[in-house]
Amino acid sequence: MRIISGTKKGHNLIAPRSKIARPMTDKNRETIFNIILHSKELADCDFNLNKATVLDLFAGTGAFAFEAVSRGAKEAILVENDQYMIDIIFKNVEKLKLHTDISLISKDATSIKPEDIEKNIDLVFLDPPYEKKLEFKAIKNLLKKKILKPNKIIVVEQYSKETQVINDELELLRIKELGITRFSFFKVK
Numbered sequence: 001m002r003i004i005s006g007t008k009k010g011h012n013l014i015a016p017r018s019k020i021a022r023p024m025t026d027k028n029r030e031t032i033f034n035i036i037l038h039s040k041e042l043a044d045c046d047f048n049l050n051k052a053t054v055l056d057l058f059a060g061t062g063a064f065a066f067e068a069v070s071r072g073a074k075e076a077i078l079v080e081n082d083q084y085m086i087d088i089i090f091k092n093v094e095k096l097k098l099h100t101d102i103s104l105i106s107k108d109a110t111s112i113k114p115e116d117i118e119k120n121i122d123l124v125f126l127d128p129p130y131e132k133k134l135e136f137k138a139i140k141n142l143l144k145k146k147i148l149k150p151n152k153i154i155v156v157e158q159y160s161k162e163t164q165v166i167n168d169e170l171e172l173l174r175i176k177e178l179g180i181t182r183f184s185f186f187k188v189k
Contacts (some may be wrong), residue, residue, distance in 0.1 A: 001063055003096075004030050006070030013063055014091045016084065023061050024127065024157070028178050032155065033067060035185065036123070041173040045151050045187050049073055052122035055147075057109035057138055062089040062102070064125045069101045076102050077117060079109045110137040114147055123153045130159040143169045143188070154186040 001013045001023055015023055024032075036042060037049060050072040056065040057079045065076035080086050086106055093102050105116050109128070124142065128134035135156050142148050153173075156165050160182040164175075170186040177183075 001061065002026060003067055003070045005033070006067070006072060008066065008070035008096050008098075011070075011096055013061060013066065014088050014095065015061055016088060022130070023063055028181060028183075029063065029067055031176065031178060032064075032183055033071060035174065035176060035183075036153075036155070037071070039174060039185075041185065042153060045153060045173070047122065047153055049123075053077065053119050055079070055117065055121045055124045057112075057124060057126045058128040058134070059089060059104075059109075060085055060127060062092055064127065065102060066092060066096060066098065068123070068125075069098055070096075073101075073123075075119075077105065077119065077121075078102065079105045079107060079112055081106060081108050110134055110141055112141065112145075112147065114145055117147060121148055121152060123155070124148065125155045125157075127157040131162060133162075135165060139165060139167060139170070143167070148188045150188050152188045154188065156184045156186070158182045158184070 001015045003011045052073045054068045054073045054076040059078035059080040062078050065078050069076050126135050160180050169189050174185040
């Protein structure tokens with residue numbers, strides 16, 4: 001696992017030695033960032049990664065957030081509640097020297113509150129454990145607590161056989177399936 005592009009391009013990330021997490025492959029991360037940076041659907045939302053604050057829910061190793069910061073995101077906030085993964089995140093922050101660009105909230109990603117973040121979030125990435133339906137609970141929480149403003153972007157990673165996320169407060173912009181994984185791109189209405 002490595003950073004694909006940007007200021008930290010080529011740096012290897014520390015990954016878990018056990019099957020406790022399912023880190024996104026480099027190829028999938030590259031595809032997702034190509035969509036984020038170059039798709040017409042997101043461009044129409046006036047999204048700009050270089051000015052973005054990224055919220056990485058169910059952060060795992062933090063690879064998505066580290067990639068976002070390497071590619072120019074202003075900052076990334078990672079939410080993770082597994083201590084083993086939190087230790088890996090801190091090791092990667094140290095290794096990449098991203099102390100001022102990354103912050104971590106040690107909490108259940110389905111129950112964060114506005115006061116936990118105190119920032120305007122531009123992009124949310126959700127990569128919950130497959131087949132537990134935690135993405136539905138996390139999205140409901142984000143919208144109910146008004147953590148996201150209109151026109152902000154949510155990217156959801158799911159197992160491709162899971163029920164597609166549908167929510168009246170979200171507009172589906174695009175779906176990309178890669179192997180057994182489905183990535184859905186939404187805009188908050």
